[in-house]
Amino acid sequence: MNTGGRVKEMFREPRMEAAPTCTIILRCKNSAHEIGLALAALFSQEYQDFELLVIDSGSTDGTLDIVSAYPHRLIRIAPQDYVPGRVLNRGVAENKSPICVFLNSDCVLLCPQALERLVQAFDDPEVVAAFARQVARPEAWSWVRREYLASFPVIGPAPSWIELSLPFAAMRRTAWNEQHFYEEAWGSEDTAWGYRAHARGWKIKYVPNALVMHSHNYTLRQLYGRRFIEGEADSFIYGGTNQTARIILRAFGQTFRDWIADIRDRSYADIPLAPLRRFVDAWGYIKGARHGTGRKKAGLVDISHGQKIVLDRHVSKRS
Numbered sequence: 001m002n003t004g005g006r007v008k009e010m011f012r013e014p015r016m017e018a019a020p021t022c023t024i025i026l027r028c029k030n031s032a033h034e035i036g037l038a039l040a041a042l043f044s045q046e047y048q049d050f051e052l053l054v055i056d057s058g059s060t061d062g063t064l065d066i067v068s069a070y071p072h073r074l075i076r077i078a079p080q081d082y083v084p085g086r087v088l089n090r091g092v093a094e095n096k097s098p099i100c101v102f103l104n105s106d107c108v109l110l111c112p113q114a115l116e117r118l119v120q121a122f123d124d125p126e127v128v129a130a131f132a133r134q135v136a137r138p139e140a141w142s143w144v145r146r147e148y149l150a151s152f153p154v155i156g157p158a159p160s161w162i163e164l165s166l167p168f169a170a171m172r173r174t175a176w177n178e179q180h181f182y183e184e185a186w187g188s189e190d191t192a193w194g195y196r197a198h199a200r201g202w203k204i205k206y207v208p209n210a211l212v213m214h215s216h217n218y219t220l221r222q223l224y225g226r227r228f229i230e231g232e233a234d235s236f237i238y239g240g241t242n243q244t245a246r247i248i249l250r251a252f253g254q255t256f257r258d259w260i261a262d263i264r265d266r267s268y269a270d271i272p273l274a275p276l277r278r279f280v281d282a283w284g285y286i287k288g289a290r291h292g293t294g295r296k297k298a299g300l301v302d303i304s305h306g307q308k309i310v311l312d313r314h315v316s317k318r319s
Helices: 004-010 035-042 063-067 084-093 114-123 142-151 173-178 189-199 220-237 244-265 274-298 304-311
Strands: 022-028 050-056 073-076 099-103 127-135 168-172 203-213
Touching: 022 035, 022 084, 035 063, 050 063, 050 084, 084 099, 084 189, 099 114, 099 173, 114 127, 114 168, 114 203, 127 142, 127 173, 127 189, 142 244, 168 173, 189 203, 189 220, 220 274, 220 304, 244 274, 274 304
Parallel strands: 022 050, 022 099, 050 073, 127 203
Antiparallel strands: 099 168, 127 168
């Protein structure tokens, strides 16, 4: 069925008076060591038809001093109120721009045309959202670099497991009006939005020449928290049954592939770490998925357990 005309009409943008084309929604907490580069790169962009909306969840370092050097609007929330989907929904609701751009406080745009290229994706009236190519930081560990290369290829399309990735992404306000970010679990709000959008036949575009630097060298403790919250979220997004055996078998296969890549890349120090990392990865995901499945069956709406698991391990220590 050809739905192109219907989709174009659904997402036709009413131009708001006195509103910039884009609002950049930037979330932060205790980001003083990285947000300066992110803002310098943003305000060096050739495309300048934007406003900056900063949502801070309780910074106690110099983050807001750095932000104050740039024109912006500021929303302050308490650390315990930081739930990604909820915060993003508030950020979109509190601006009038037809296009909302999401930028993490630790993301650095790597070329002066990055924002313009992302926004140009909406020249196609059927595109409802777009996301950029992320490259790992110079100090990224070898396995981190490999995973970013696999997830964000030099040329499109993006792999099927990347539904949408918000560190640097954009969305039509009209699409958000139809479908808000989910708030049932603490993480994977971008995956959930992209999954539901694809299920509705909406078009999300990967823009590999909108280049941004972003990666994390997670400790094992941080990795567990990250994977726990992803497992919990996936139980809400995808549902499904117990996949413990499949996840453990996959971890063994990933370990062997890590070893082969480590030898090829001469990353010998990673060889003894790879199986431990993959075990923590798998176990965190399994525990999170079990917790999420239990919450769904019991009809529990309290997300505080998953929130505590990930934030207690986060570099910013939001809790």
